[in-house]
Amino acid sequence: MEIKETLDCKGLSCPMPMMKLAKAMKALSSGEILEMLGTDPGTKSDIPNWCTKTGNELLESTNLEGGVTRMLIKKA
Amino acid sequence: MSESSKDNNVLVQLFRTFFGKHWPVWVGGIVLGTLNILLFAIKSPWGASGGINNWGENLYSGFGLFDLAEVVPVNMNLYGMLCLLIVIGSFAGALFSKEFAIRIPPKGELVKGFLGGGLMAIGATVGIGCTIGSFFSGVAALSGGAIIFTIGLFIGVIVALKYLLWEMEKFPKWSSGKSYTFLAAGPKKGNWQIIVGVIVVIAVGVMAYIYSGSNITMTWFVIIGGLMGLISQRSRFCIVKAFRDPFMSGESHGAVGVMAGLLVGLVGFTAIKMFGIGAGESGIRAIEMTWVFPHFWVKAIVGGVIFGLGMTIAGGCAVGTLWRVGEGQVKLWVAALAFLLISPLSKLFIVPSFEKLLPHTLNYKNYLPDYLGYGGAFLLVVLIILVWYVFVKWNERTGKFSAF
Numbered sequence: 001m002e003i004k005e006t007l008d009c010k011g012l013s014c015p016m017p018m019m020k021l022a023k024a025m026k027a028l029s030s031g032e033i034l035e036m037l038g039t040d041p042g043t044k045s046d047i048p049n050w051c052t053k054t055g056n057e058l059l060e061s062t063n064l065e066g067g068v069t070r071m072l073i074k075k076a
Numbered sequence: 077m078s079e080s081s082k083d084n085n086v087l088v089q090l091f092r093t094f095f096g097k098h099w100p101v102w103v104g105g106i107v108l109g110t111l112n113i114l115l116f117a118i119k120s121p122w123g124a125s126g127g128i129n130n131w132g133e134n135l136y137s138g139f140g141l142f143d144l145a146e147v148v149p150v151n152m153n154l155y156g157m158l159c160l161l162i163v164i165g166s167f168a169g170a171l172f173s174k175e176f177a178i179r180i181p182p183k184g185e186l187v188k189g190f191l192g193g194g195l196m197a198i199g200a201t202v203g204i205g206c207t208i209g210s211f212f213s214g215v216a217a218l219s220g221g222a223i224i225f226t227i228g229l230f231i232g233v234i235v236a237l238k239y240l241l242w243e244m245e246k247f248p249k250w251s252s253g254k255s256y257t258f259l260a261a262g263p264k265k266g267n268w269q270i271i272v273g274v275i276v277v278i279a280v281g282v283m284a285y286i287y288s289g290s291n292i293t294m295t296w297f298v299i300i301g302g303l304m305g306l307i308s309q310r311s312r313f314c315i316v317k318a319f320r321d322p323f324m325s326g327e328s329h330g331a332v333g334v335m336a337g338l339l340v341g342l343v344g345f346t347a348i349k350m351f352g353i354g355a356g357e358s359g360i361r362a363i364e365m366t367w368v369f370p371h372f373w374v375k376a377i378v379g380g381v382i383f384g385l386g387m388t389i390a391g392g393c394a395v396g397t398l399w400r401v402g403e404g405q406v407k408l409w410v411a412a413l414a415f416l417l418i419s420p421l422s423k424l425f426i427v428p429s430f431e432k433l434l435p436h437t438l439n440y441k442n443y444l445p446d447y448l449g450y451g452g453a454f455l456l457v458v459l460i461i462l463v464w465y466v467f468v469k470w471n472e473r474t475g476k477f478s479a480f
Contacts, residue, residue: 022325045312
C-alpha cells in the first residue's frame with residue numbers, strides 16, 4: 001500500500017484538520033492514499049462522517065502512543 | 077466465572093459505553109436540553125458568557141483595576157461556577173476516555189484563539205448573550221431578539237469561514253509549524269488518566285456537598301455544570317460546528333444535535349413560562365420574560381455577527397471553548413483567556429458608547445407570545461427549526477452551499 005502524502009495536523013483543533021484534509025484530498029487522484037496524523041479527538045468522529053458523505057474510503061484509524069491518531073484515507 | 081467478575085464485566089461494558097467512543101451529537105443535545113430545563117426550573121436557564129465575564133471581573137478586581145471591587149466572587153456566582161464546572165466536567169470526561177492531553181498548536185493558531193476569544197467577548201456583551209444565553213436558551217425562551225441574534229451568528233460564521241478558507245489558501249503557514257503534545261495517553265499507556273478522572277468526580281461531589289449546607293441552588297449548579305461539561309465533551313456538542321459545518325464540509329450531525337437540544341428546551345421552557353412554574357412573589361411576568369433580553373433588534377444582530385466571527389476564528393463557541401479547555405486544547409485556553417480579559421472591558425467601554433448611538437426603540441425586550449400567543453410563538457420556532465433541518469439535510473446531499 002503506497003502512501004501518496006502525509007498530512008501532519010498534530011496540535012491543531014477543529015476545524016483546521018478537516019479543512020486541511022479536504023484541501024489535501026483535492027490534490028490527489030482517485031485511488032491514491034493519504035495518511036493523516038492528528039491529536040484532536042474530534043477528528044475520530046468528523047473524518048469517518050466526512051468519508052461516508054464524500055465516498056472516500058477510511059482504510060484505517062489507529063491510536064498511536066502520544067495521543068496521535070493515524071488515519072489512512074483512499075480517494076474515491 | 078464467578079458472580080462478582082460477571083458484575084465487573086457489566087460495569088466495564090457500561091464504562092465503555094460512555095467513554096469508549098464519542099456519543100452521537102443528538103444524544104448530547106437532548107440531555108443538555110433536558111438539563112437546561114432543570115436549570116430553569118431551579119433558578120434560571122443555561123448561560124455561559126455571564127459566567128466567563130464574572131471570571132474576568134474577579135481577575136481585574138483582584139488587581140484593584142477598573143473600580144470592580146463589588147464583584148461577586150466566582151465561588152458565590154452561580155454562572156461563574158457553572159462555567160467552571162463545565163470545564164471540570166469536560167476534564168473528567170476527557171480523562172475517563174483517555175482523551176486528555178495538553179495540545180499546543182502552532183503560533184498562528186494561538187493568535188487566532190486570542191482574536192476569536194476577544195471578538196466573542198465583544199459580541200456577547202454588545203448582543204447580551206452568547207450561543208447559549210441568546211441562542212440555545214434564548215430561542216427556547218421564545219425571545220424575538222434571540223432569533224435576530226441567531227441570524228447574526230449565521231452571518232458572522234459564513235464571513236469568518238470565508239476568511240479561514242482564504243487564509244488556508246494564501247497563508248497556509250499560519251496554521252502550520254511546530255506543535256507540542258504533553259501528558260497524552262495511548263493504547264497501552266495512560267491509565268493514570270482514569271484514576272485522576274475518579275479523583276475529579278469525587279472532588280466535584282465533595283464540592284456539591286459542601287454547598288448543600290448553605291446554598292442548595294449552588295449544589296445543583298455544581299452537579300449540572302459538571303454533567304454538562306462531561307456530556308458536551310463526550311458528544312462533542314458545539315454550536316459553532318452546528319452553524320459552520322453545513323457551509324464547510326456539508327455535514328449535518330452537529331446541526332441536528334443542536335436542533336434536538338433546542339426542541340427539548342423549547343418544550344420545557346414553554347411549559348415553565350405558560351404555567352409560571354416557580355414564579356413565587358416575582359410573578360408570572362418575570363418568569364415569562366426570563367432570558368428575553370433588551371436587544372431586539374440592533375444589539376442582537378450586531379452582537380450576533382461579532383460573536384459568530386469570533387467563535388469561528390477561535391474554533392469554539394462559548395460552551396465549545398469551555399469544554400475544549402477541559403480536554404487540554406491550548407488554542408481554546410487562549411480564547412477563554414481573551415474572552416475573560418476583554419468581556420469586562422467591553423462592558424465598561426464599548427457597550428456604553430454603542431448604546432449612546434441607539435434609540436431605545438431599537439433595543440427592547442421582544443417576547444414572541446406577546447405578539448403571536450404561546451401557540452403561534454411555539455409553532456414559529458418549530459417551523460424555523462424544521463426549515464433549518466430540511467436545509468442542512470438537503471445541503472448535505474447536494475453540497476450546494478458547502479465549501480468542500
